[in-house]
Amino acid sequence: MGVSFPTESTVVLFPQGVGECEARIVLAEPAGDDGALLVATDRTPFHPIDHTWPDQPGDRGTATVRETEHTVVDAITMAVGPDGSVHRGEAIPARRTDPGWAFLVGHVVEMAADTPPAALVGNAVTLKVDTARRASLSAAHTGAHLMSLALNMELRDLWRKSPRVDCLGHPDFDQLAITTSRMSPGQSVDRYRLGKSLRKAGLEVAVFLERIDSVQEAVTARLAEWIAAGGCSVIETEGPGLTARRWWTCELPAGRARIPCGGTHLGGLGELSSLDVRFEAGERELVVYTTAKQA
Template sequence: MRSTVVTFPQGQVSGRSEIVGSVPAGVRHGLVTASTPFHPLDHTWPDQPADRGTIGGLPVVDCVTGAVSAEGEVFLDEDIPVRRGTDGWQWLVVHVTEAPIEVGTEVDLEVDAAHRRALSAGHTGCHLAALALNAALAGHWRKEARLDALGNPDFDQSAIIASRIIPNGSVDEYRLGKSLRKKGFSAEGLDLDEVARRADDTLKEWIGADAPVWIDVPDQGLTARRTWHCALPEGEVSIPCGGTHVKRTSRLGAASVTLTLSPDGSALTMRTTVAPAG
């Protein structure tokens, strides 16, 4: 099987393609098409959940990343033993269904568009919130640090340990341990309510600016190194990203963050919520 051609980076939610393979997915069936609009769960950085929808009229109960070795062995999701995009491997979108469809069949693929929109809004909100958090925490750095695209110390990339996109929101977890302190970040006097207020004010400004958002897509392969861009008032920003997004910041409607510390103070959680209009 050749690597799957994907159309979700362009915002597609429907398509028609031939089933080119079927692989075991536990007790279910993993259907592979030549091309697909479905966004699968990424096995390397599983932040955005898989799309929902149908293939050939069958419900897609899961959608995962698959990889085929040079010897033809197929691995799915967490069982993939190599890094994303490793040379010599083919990379697949695997649509998991309860029933089989014969290889060679032409099928319609339909993504749940409302669910996709909610995840796209959550993912764009996640990136903007990370940048807003960087700005709000800039005064807590005691040493020179790596900077984000807006020139603020990049707390997000220096401390993040997990990120999860949810419909119309996201949950990001950050480590506030010894390694971050060595990099120069100080949590002394950290007022989470004030930090959240500053981040919310920034998000309100960026959403009101109706800034364009787009994805740079070098090719149609699943593992292509895609990049998220947003032309904010302060300047254009870019972040490597394999997910889906809204096309303008105004589509988020409104956004807010809440910040909580773990009981021992070693971790910070940011929950971002957006409220798209209509």
């Protein structure tokens, strides 16, 4: 007898911008007490929220099984251990590279409670992402990456030491200081620490705070220049599975950007009409609100 639980990670199609596909159900179990089911498939166009860096929320859409369409209200990351144990989100105890583990996209599907989850395994399903919501999340995510590169660039003269540089060759304030990044349709909110560790790393924090309005203006102007150039953007991937490493790449006037990223993105900056950046700064923290308008 073969194993009765999934041993392969879900093949993901969102890096190619796919919004719909046919798939086969490999795992189904109650999502909670509210009747919804958690359904994993051999492949999917759905982007799940990441369990270690939950910046971009899971996709929503529909799942059609035996000609009945059900609403997918969320997509999360799941993992199945070598012993068949199933784990969800933050409770996943393994690393992506651990042998014997399969990482799955769990679709939270609203389904009648009279469907025994086990009976669904093996069934065909048509998965469709809400592509308008996806596009506004992609715009927010692309905006967050562009903002971080423009911010690094405008802070380049405020370092007393030479920290690690970003893909454009500027000191990587974003990587050193970011604490959380949270996207919603059309907006990203990124929080950066400005305390002692940043001063130690060599950033002239006091000078930055004095000039904060002009830095915000310079970042906004830089983003407008990059959008006007309309560079192409591609997700590079090492493989088809959810656990494969992926990078967002984008052609910018300042060079080719390349950032490790598990999220979804616009196909090019021509799909943006504007990025509006607003700083909220205190002694210890900078909060950046980046609002993306699609063309």
